Amino acid sequence: MFGYVIKRAFQMVLVLWAVSVLVFVMMSFTGDPTYMMVPLDATEEQIAQARRLLGLDHSHLTQYRLFLKNVLQGDFGRSFVFRQPANSLILERLPATLEIVFLAMAIALVVAIPLGVYAGANPKRAGSHAVMAGSLVGISLPGFWVGMVLIFVFAVKLQLFPSSGRGPTQEVFGIRVSFLTWEGLRHIILPAVTLSIGTLAILMRIIRAEMMEVMRQDFVRFARAKGVGQRGVLFRHGLKNALIPLVTVFGLMLGDLIAFATLTETIFAWPGIGKLLVDSIYRGDRPVIVVYLMFVALMFVVVNFAVDVLYALIDPRIKIR
Amino acid sequence: MTAHPMPPSPLLQVRDLRTWFDTFGGVVKAVDGASFDVGRGEIVGLVGESGGGKSMVGYSIMRLIDPPGRIAGGRILFDGTDLCGLDERALRKIRGREIAMIFQDPMTALNPLYTIGDQLDEMLRLHTGLSARERRLRCIEMLHEVGIPQPEARLGNYPHQFSGGMRQRVVIAIAMIAGPRLLIADEPTTALDVTIQAQLLRLMKHAVEKRGASLILITHDLAAVSQMADRIVVLYCGRIVERGRARDVIERPRHPYTRGLLDSIPHQGLKRRRLSQIPGTVPDIRKLPPGCAFAPRCPMAAPVCRESAPNLVGGPSGHAVACHFPLEAKAA
Ligand SMILES: Nc1ncnc2c1ncn2[C@@H]1O[C@H](COP(=O)(O)OP(=O)(O)O)[C@@H](O)[C@H]1O
Ligand code: SF4
Numbered sequence: 001m002f003g004y005v006i007k008r009a010f011q012m013v014l015v016l017w018a019v020s021v022l023v024f025v026m027m028s029f030t031g032d033p034t035y036m037m038v039p040l041d042a043t044e045e046q047i048a049q050a051r052r053l054l055g056l057d058h059s060h061l062t063q064y065r066l067f068l069k070n071v072l073q074g075d076f077g078r079s080f081v082f083r084q085p086a087n088s089l090i091l092e093r094l095p096a097t098l099e100i101v102f103l104a105m106a107i108a109l110v111v112a113i114p115l116g117v118y119a120g121a122n123p124k125r126a127g128s129h130a131v132m133a134g135s136l137v138g139i140s141l142p143g144f145w146v147g148m149v150l151i152f153v154f155a156v157k158l159q160l161f162p163s164s165g166r167g168p169t170q171e172v173f174g175i176r177v178s179f180l181t182w183e184g185l186r187h188i189i190l191p192a193v194t195l196s197i198g199t200l201a202i203l204m205r206i207i208r209a210e211m212m213e214v215m216r217q218d219f220v221r222f223a224r225a226k227g228v229g230q231r232g233v234l235f236r237h238g239l240k241n242a243l244i245p246l247v248t249v250f251g252l253m254l255g256d257l258i259a260f261a262t263l264t265e266t267i268f269a270w271p272g273i274g275k276l277l278v279d280s281i282y283r284g285d286r287p288v289i290v291v292y293l294m295f296v297a298l299m300f301v302v303v304n305f306a307v308d309v310l311y312a313l314i315d316p317r318i319k320i321r
Numbered sequence: 322m323t324a325h326p327m328p329p330s331p332l333l334q335v336r337d338l339r340t341w342f343d344t345f346g347g348v349v350k351a352v353d354g355a356s357f358d359v360g361r362g363e364i365v366g367l368v369g370e371s372g373g374g375k376s377m378v379g380y381s382i383m384r385l386i387d388p389p390g391r392i393a394g395g396r397i398l399f400d401g402t403d404l405c406g407l408d409e410r411a412l413r414k415i416r417g418r419e420i421a422m423i424f425q426d427p428m429t430a431l432n433p434l435y436t437i438g439d440q441l442d443e444m445l446r447l448h449t450g451l452s453a454r455e456r457r458l459r460c461i462e463m464l465h466e467v468g469i470p471q472p473e474a475r476l477g478n479y480p481h482q483f484s485g486g487m488r489q490r491v492v493i494a495i496a497m498i499a500g501p502r503l504l505i506a507d508e509p510t511t512a513l514d515v516t517i518q519a520q521l522l523r524l525m526k527h528a529v530e531k532r533g534a535s536l537i538l539i540t541h542d543l544a545a546v547s548q549m550a551d552r553i554v555v556l557y558c559g560r561i562v563e564r565g566r567a568r569d570v571i572e573r574p575r576h577p578y579t580r581g582l583l584d585s586i587p588h589q590g591l592k593r594r595r596l597s598q599i600p601g602t603v604p605d606i607r608k609l610p611p612g613c614a615f616a617p618r619c620p621m622a623a624p625v626c627r628e629s630a631p632n633l634v635g636g637p638s639g640h641a642v643a644c645h646f647p648l649e650a651k652a653a
C-alpha cells in the first residue's frame with residue numbers, strides 16, 4: 001500500500017510536468033496575447049512595454065523556466081485580466097464547479113442504478129426496452145440543447161427555477177456551497193440535471209448490461225436457492241458484482257463531467273472554473289488557461305487514484321500494488 | 322414384503338411433473354410427466370445423460386424455473402404441501418430452510434465479493450433468530466463438520482482463497498447449516514478431481530444421515546449413485562424410464578437404457594470413460610420421435626416402439642419400467 005502511494009505520487013508529478021510542457025507549447029503557438037490586452041490605438045512603444053510587463057519578451061525556453069521555477073514556489077502567475085494569482089482564481093471558483101459535477105454524478109447514480117438494475121434483471125420486459133430507448137435519447141441529445149430546453153420549460157414557461165446564476169451560498173468548512181438553502185438548490189437544479197443527462201444515460205446502459213451478465217451467474221442462483229429475497233439477490237449479490245466494471249470507468253466519467261461542465265456553466269452563467277476557462281480563452285488570459293488545464297490533469301490523477309482504492313475495496317481479489 | 326404397518330408418508334412426492342419451455346422453436350418439454358417419491362432420510366439418485374431434464378426436476382422442486390420455462394402441470398408435495406401452490410414469500414421460507422440445493426461448479430457458486438463466513442451467516446440470518454455470536458459459533462461448527470481446517474480463521478477468507486474441492490465443502494456447509502430436510506445436489510462432484518469426488522460424496526451422505534435429512538443426488542454417473550442411493554430414478558428425454566430400489570435397478574435393470582448406462586461404467590481399475598456404449602446421441606427434445614423416445618438408439622426396438630410410447634409400469638417392490646419389452650430379471 002505504501003509503495004503504491006509513492007508510485008502514484010510519482011506518477012502524479014510526472015503527469016503534471018508533461019501537461020505543463022504540453023500546455024506551454026500549445027500556448028506558444030496560439031499567438032501573442034499582448035494585442036488582446038492593449039487598447040486598439042496603442043503605440044508600438046506601449047505594446048512593447050506591455051509585453052515586457054507580461055514577461056513575454058523572453059524566449060519560450062526562458063519563459064518556461066521562469067514558469068516552472070515560480071510554480072515550484074506555488075506561484076502560477078497572475079491573470080492578465082484580473083491582476084490576481086491565477087491559482088487563487090481557479091480555487092475560488094472550484095467549489096461551484098465541483099458542486100454541480102458532484103450533484104450531476106449523484107443524480108446520474110440515483111436514477112441510473114435502480115433503472116439499470118431493473119432493466120438488467122428483467123431484460124425482456126417492456127420497462128427494460130423503455131429504459132434502453134430512453135438512454136439512447138439521453139446519449140444522443142446535445143447537452144447545450146437539453147440545457148436550453150430546460151431553461152425554456154422550467155425557467156421561462158413554468159418559472160419554477162431561475163435561468164442562470166448561482167444564488168446564495170453558505171460557508172461549510174471554508175468552502176462556499178449553495179445546496180443548503182432552497183434558493184440555492186433552485187439555482188443548481190437545472191444546470192446539474194443538464195450536466196447529468198449524458199452520464200446518466202451511459203451509466204444506465206452499463207449497469208443494465210452488467211446486471212444481465214451477473215444475473216446469469218451461478219452464485220445468483222445459489223443465493224435464490226438459499227432463500228434470499230428479490231431485493232437481496234438484485235442488490236446485495238447482483239449489483240455489487242455489476243459495479244466492478246463500472247468503477248473502472250467511473251474516473252473517466254467524472255473527467256467527462258468536468259469537461260462538459262464548461263458548456264453547462266456557460267449556458268447557465270454558473271460561476272465555476274469552466275466558465276472561467278471559456279472567458280479566459282476569449283480574453284487570451286494565458287496563465288488562467290494553463291492553471292485550469294494543470295488543475296484538471298491533477299484531478300484526473302487524483303480521481304484515478306481514488307478509483308483504484310475503491311476497486312480494491314469492492315473486490316477482494318484485487319490487491320493494489 | 323407386507324404393506325403394514327403404515328409407513329410414514331414420503332417427505333417429497335413428485336406427481337406427473339411437467340416443466341416446459343416456451344421457445345420460438347416450439348414447446349420444449351424438459352420434464353414431461355415425472356413421478357417419484359423421496360422418503361424421509363432416503364437418498365435418491367436421479368440419473369441419465371446430459372440434457373435428460375435432471376437439473377430441471379431439481380429447479381422445479383426449488384421452484385426456480387425462470388421464464389420462458391414454467392411448471393405446466395403436476396404437483397410437488399413437500400411434507401404434504403404442494404409447492405406449486407405457494408407464492409414467492411412462502412417459497413423463500415422453504416428455500417434454504419426446508420430444501421437446499423447445490424450446484425455443479427463450486428468455482429462459481431459462491432459470491433466472489435463476500436467472505437465465506439458472511440455467506441454462511443447469510444443463511445442463518447435469513448432462517449434463524451440466532452444472535453450474532455451464536456451464528457458465528459454455528460458457522461465455525463459447520464465448517465469444521467465439512468472438513469475445513471482452522472475454520473475460525475477461514476471464516477474471513479474469500480472464495481478465491483479456496484481450492485475447488487474446498488469451495489464445494491463450503492457450499493455443502495452453506496446448504497446444510499439451516500438444517501434442511503431435503504438436499505438436492507445437482508452433479509455436485511462432476512467438476513472436481515476424481516479422488517475428491519468420493520470424499521465429497523461421503524461427506525454429503527454423512528451430513529444428510531446425521532440430520533435424518535433426505536438427499537436427491539443428481540448425476541450422470543451411475544457408478545457414484547449405485548454406492549450411495551437407496552433408490553434410483555432414471556430419466557431419459559424428460560421422462561422417467563426406470564425407477565426402483567438401487568439394488569434392483571443396478572443388479573436387475575429392466576430398461577434397455579439403464580442397461581446401456583450400466584454397461585458403459587468401466588470396471589474397477591480402468592479409466593473412467595464417457596457413456597459411449599449406447600449408440601447414437603440424445604435426440605433433440607423438441608423433435609422427439611413418436612412412441613418410445615429411446616427407440617432410435619435401442620437395440621431391441623420393434624415397430625410397436627415407434628408407434629406408441631410405453632407407460633411406466635410398476636412391478637413388485639416398486640420397481641417400475643417404461644418399456645414395451647422390459648429386460649428379463651436375471652436369476653438372482
Ligand atoms: N432456457 C431454456 N430454454 C429452452 N430449453 C431449455 C432451457 N433450459 C433448459 N432447457 C431444456 O431442458 C432440457 C433439460 O435440461 P437439464 O435439466 O439441464 O438436463 P440435465 O440436467 O439432465 O443435463 C435440455 O435439453 C434443454 O433443452
Ligand atoms: S420401448 Fe422399445 S424402443 Fe423403447 S426402450 Fe423398450 S424396447 Fe427399446
Ligand SMILES: [Mg+2]
Pocket residue numbers: 372375376377507508
Ligand atoms: Mg444438469
